[in-house]
Amino acid sequence: MRVLITGSAGYVGAVLTRMMKASGHEVTGVDTHFFRDASVLDGNNGTNQRSSDIRQLQVADFHDVDGVVDLAALSNDPLGNLCAALTFEVNHLAAVRTARLAREAGVSRFVFSSSCSIYGLDSREPLTEADPxxxxxxxxxxxxxxECDIARLATDDFSPTFLRNATAFGPSPNLRLDLVVNFLTALACVRKEVRLRDDGLAWRPFVHVADLCQAVIATLEAPREVVHNEIFNVGRSDNCHRISEIAELVTTTVPDSTLGAAVESLHDKRSYRIDSTKIFRAIPGLRLDRTVRQGIEELAEFYRSIDLDEEDLVSGRFERLAGILRHQRTKRLDDRLYWTGAA
Structure with missing residues (x-):
């Protein structure tokens, strides 16, 4: 399959391009390269990469493409809070425009990277795709x-699928430390002490970045009628943990690390667990086997291999919001997050 991936050089995209090529797919990547400074390995892997903003794509960019994986976004709550209007422009309007262009070009499959964060509030029971x-x-x-607007674009010839991803963790050629498992493991490896920023009582579902990518590939390869205009939670029900549990897992996995007192006694209202039964029933061969503990072990080894140090923790090099703000301070990005051409 000929696949175009937006956000191909990012945390998920750098892993996905490698895995898709290994699966025999022909991959073209599109990325703004806002976060090239976070690259610790060559994530390109011979992929045809275009430097472009999804807001500027044209229908010709989707010619001779069978499937699109839309990863491009302002990728977390802190970055999204920087400017709400800009977040809607990129994460909503540009995503819908991308889907519309793909449909116009004759693309048949469209995988949209959504998020379990849309569930939002605490629930006593794990949430399914049918829950509010x-x-x-x-x-x-x-x-x-x-999700809502792209779903309306579905036709007999254009099949969108929506993957509500759990919080990702694990190594990537384009590293992020603004993901909770990655960050707490980095604290344990570098400072030998893990301290939470709040009371740690909030629930989160988690998924290893490689498992997330496997779900994307399986969705593209699944029979059309199985995934047409469907929403799937992506994660494992037994990979749902309180943040405090993640801290304990980290300190019991990383040698010589301890759990310190929380920095503040705040409570995060965003708290949810998910039920991922639907995707496993729809795609029986899909396996998302990696546990959080296994991810912590992989991360600890990965951090040793790249010599992660205190400067990496405090510089913001591996945090998306810090990266954007750094580009704006140096006038490389304007207020609408377009490259200015400044050196």
């Missing part, structure tokens, strides 16, 4: 609006 959503942040609201 309560998005609480501009990022989550924009993702939900994009």
């Amino acid at each position: 959503v309560r998005p609480m942040t501009p990022y989550a609201v924009a993702k939900h609006l994009a």
Whole structure:
């Protein structure tokens, strides 16, 4: 299959391009390269990469493409909170425009990377795709609006699928430390002490980045009638943990690390667990086997291999919001997050 991936150089995209090529697919990547400074390995792997903003794509960019994986977004709540209007422009309007262009070009399959964060509020029971959503942040609201509007574009010839991904973790050629498992493991490896930023009582579902990518590939390869205009939670029901549990897993996995007192006694209202039964029933061969503990072990080894140090923790090099703000301070990005051409 000939696949175009937006956001191909990012945390998920750098892993996905490698895995898709290994699966025999012909891959073209599109990325703004906002976060090239976070690259610790060559994530290109011979992929044809175009430097472009999804807001500027044209229908010709989708010619001779069978499937699109739309990863491009302002990728978390802190970044989404930077400017709500810009978040809606990129994560909602540009995503819908991308789907519309793909449909016009004759693309048959469209996988939209959504988020379990759209569930928002605490629930006593794990949430299924049929449960109401309560998005609480501009990022989550924009993702939900994009789901709704892209779904309306579905036809007999254009099949969108929506993957509501759990919080990702694990190594990537384009590293992120603004993901909770990755960050807490980095604290344990570098400072030998893990301290939470709040009370740690919030629930989160988690998925290894390689498993997330496997779900994307399986969705593209699945029979059309199985995934046409469907929503799937992506994660494992037994990979749902309180943040405090993640901290304990980290300190019991990383040698010589301890759990310190929380920095603040705040409570995160964003709290949810998911039920992922639907995707496993729809795609019986799909396996998402990696546990959080296994991811922590992989991360610890990965951090040793790249010599992660204190400077990496405090510089913001591996945090998306810090990266954007750094580009804006140096006038490389304007207020609408377009490259200015400044050196």
